[in-house]
Amino acid sequence: MKTSSVKANARRVGSLLLTLAIWEWYGRGVDPLFFSYPTAILRAVPQMISVGELPEAFASSMQVLAVGWAISVVAGVALGLIMGRYPTANYLLDSQISALYAAPRVSLIPLIILWFGLGLRAKIVVVFLSAFFPVVINARAGVRNLPRSLIEIGLAESASEWQVFRKIVIPASFPYIMAGIRISVGRAVIGMIVAEMFTAITGLGGRIVLYSNRFATDRMLVVVVMLALLGVLLSQAVTLIEARAMPWRLTERARQ
């Protein structure tokens, strides 16, 4: 079991190295104005850090991301749980949620700019709108897919509605909630970049615009690689939190 996982990991790393090698080989043959390659991208990093432009952009982006994402998770979980548990709430709000979810959120940016300007607030709203829906929809699905028998354990003990909600509905929907949060991380990063490109040009999204205008393709790709890493890391972090918060699920899976 252990040796096979080592083997699988070796294959994974091998595949990754091969991809990078092909990229390097191909990239070296292309005009640096149009494309770049891994070693050139790596070489661009120290320069960007030393002049301080990268850390500054990163900090600015993280602020937008953290605030927008946090609001979307808190509001999304709360609304999703309520809509899942109370048919009236779902009946009243389902159309609005579906309509907003179906509309390309980018198309709302002009409106957001009119309302919130070009600054931090507008960006937070864009991140929120990107990340909010997967959280709501998953939390609601979690409550709806909850077996009736679990609720009845509470009802048979004459638990109050609030006790049923807190002690059964929330923990039982937790796997769904976490799945929604995991999806929302990626959406939040997309929202952040879109906001930084289409409102006041700042942060990592702003850097991409700036570098590509200057044909500094290697620097632009540094930012893109950073964003990819950020997405993976955040998603991993959520998975880690998920495992820690649900030890019963972890052992359950291990047994299967």
Next chain:
Amino acid sequence: MQDRGPPAAFVDRVVRMSSGRATLELQGVTKRFGNSSSSLLVLDRISFGISDGEFVCLLGQSGCGKTTLLRIIAGLTDFEGLVSIDGTPIQGPGVDRSMVFQDYGLLPWRTVLGNIEFALEVRGFPKQERRAIAHEQIAKLGLSGFESHYPHQISGGMQQRVGLARALTKDPKILLMDEPFAAVDMQTREYLQDELLDIWRRIGTTVLFVTHSIEEAVYLSDRVLVMASGPGQVRADVPVDLPRPRSAAVTKSSIPYVELIRYLRLQLGGDSERGRPSGAPGSSRKGVV
């Protein structure tokens, strides 16, 4: 309240240590599924009484409505008619009744201890007190050492013991059991039956036990109510006058036990899987009393 009284057949009973028991009375309990325009009659005017401390089995084939009847008594579903405990009509679930579910009714994210404490936690018992009561039940049901296991980490038999332990923390007057041993293997099942009889002998709670197994019903109970389906009705009320305490070795080889099983098989009717014994009444499964 008028009680039909315990069958004369069993008088000799072990002295009870607890007062946690009550009489249960059903009058014209009727249940329909669906709306008024197209509804399915599931239970049709069911009436019976159970005296305090009595162990009664509700025997019937799947789909006869026996689980629905138990859920009505547990207060988990609405109905027409009257269900009263010690003369007081029930209004939804209550602390006087505990339910043991067929699928064990455990919360997968809670440990054994957490599951057993649940009933007391909901009732607002302080942590120390409920922990003490839970540990008492854990010791009684042989769950020591498994307190911090999650339900999926223990066997079905153990899980049902956790379900029973939680039900008992409330010191219920009436214990409602919905085919609690149907999902465990034969050996565990027999072991759990003896354990249940032992616990019942000590606490003397009134028990209403739903099962589709004739053998189980006869082995456990003081009285067997045979249910017929389509719509659900009580077809027969059969006293089980086998001496207690019972044991598989002695009880199951006694002639009265074998005769009761034969008799109940006839009452249940249409038990085609086992081949109907000669002289079975009619061929209709829907026969009424």
